[in-house]
Amino acid sequence: MIDPALHEAVPSPGCPPPHPAPRSPSLGLPPGSCDAHCHILGPAATFPYAPERTFTPIDAPKEQLAAIHAHLGLSRAVVVQSSCNGSDHRVLLDALTAGGGRLRGVALIGGSTTRAEIEELHRAGVRGFRLNFLPHLRAAPTREEIDSVLERVDGLGWVTEIHVKGQEVAQYESLIRSLPGRVVIDHLARVDLADGPRSPALHSLRTLLDTGDIWLKVSGVDRVSRQGPPYADAVALAASFVTHAPERVVWGTDYPHVNIEGAAPDDGLLVDLLADIAPDPGLLRRLVVDNPVDLFDFPPGPHDPDTERT
Template sequence: MSADRVIPTCKAPDPDTRTPSWRPPPGACDAHCHIFGPDAVFPYAEDRAYTPPDAPYEALVALHAKLGIERAVIVHASCHGSDMRVTLDGIARSGGRMRGVAVVDPGVTDAGLAALHAGGIRGVRFNFVRHLGGMPDMAFFERVLAQVEPLGWHVVLHLDAQDVVELAPRIARIRIPFVIDHMGRVKAKGGLDQPAFAALIELMRNPLAWVKICGMERVSSAGAPFHDAVPFATKLAELAPDRVLWGTDWPHPNISGDMPNDGDLVNLLALAVPDEATRRRVLVDNPNRLYWAD
């Protein structure tokens, strides 16, 4: 890493989590959250695109206790590179209540993936977003998808809105379950008819396609309380209620606008998915199938 490269620092999450106005059902899962550090124990990668605040396992557990969340999927973050120790440590400490999604490098072997599987990893994530480096090497991408297929894993795609349109034909050819992060990071000001959301809706007609109706603070164009993002989540939950996940995205890395309060995000889920039975599918049944089937 160049000595004169400036690495941006992320804002810390809101420390005063509000208690949601409703209680998630037993077994509810936060299917998209992160553990960062602490740096003294799990150092951040030297070539990282950002430096997060330390957000250790203990803080995540305390957050979930406040929110009424019993299980979680730790999405390994690019600031830790492909060093999976922080995520595997969290899973191991959870007593079976957590699973994980990996970030891997081009040197990953079948044996290495099998070891990750034994450690509770059930998917692999690729970043396409510009601020995290943009398009991965597609030959590497295709090779890893072939490697994880025998393990029954899925692939998580972190895309910018324009990527959903440009990459839709390639995504449609994926042979394993694929999960679109943060509703494809569409922008609410573009409306439900914008090309990126239309492309996402079309992808969701594929039985292998899943989507996370989280990141409303990233989709919103109006800022807090992010209500302009709600119709997008509602539409997706209505279209594919058995292939929708939800997560907090705590501790909300790289937020440039209003920092959300995680209790308010739980309330936003109830606003977007008012039907209690559908919410149970999103929070309990769907993550069960994708992360705890074995």
């Protein structure tokens, strides 16, 4: 039976409001920069949260996301469907329609999602689907469920996003390797830095990156760090992966930061940390412009290499 409290719009623990006054970044991002992982939540009065959700967020509608991106110097974004919306993609479709090509989407494909619905999502700008393996979001998908989704998205060229935590990336390494097409692992696999630099999780991540078809989001340094702001331990880890596989890494804010411990991070600080994560201008451009355009099939913009004129 669903807990009646889940129908209420009362934010759950771990869903604080975004930072009230994020600083203006000192780092100037290159034109066309992309936030490759963020969420749009609500407003619940228009886009009700799923009754089977495991948490209730604070509303963060598309206008709020657009405002924070303008403040941070980001002109593109990949909006990931939140598990609190389930496979009801109305909020994502609304944002993509309003985005005018500036946004791409990542879906959550349910057991009843039809091929016709998936094709509608593709036309709107969805270019991937997410598999959640975190127990606080849902039970881990079975191989049969994964194969069912793969069959329904076949031929669209979608990315498979993997959301795991800690040693799970080693546990699911064989499954991740077996997935067709390009795969991207979210949030540095949310590894536990207490396990040390020789942990099975970090070994699996590097091994998977070396396959050539698996990518990594070097987002979520605030989630991974054991030190708190400015998250030096997790920033060093992210930088090591950018150096290791510069052509297969992307970055995102994770705005508005749901299911976290403590207060939400300063998104301006997260942008400024890119100076340490990708200190070379060429690496930075790969991370926030070229790689997300490639991975998520953005339409060419005025500052993309294939449209620039000398």
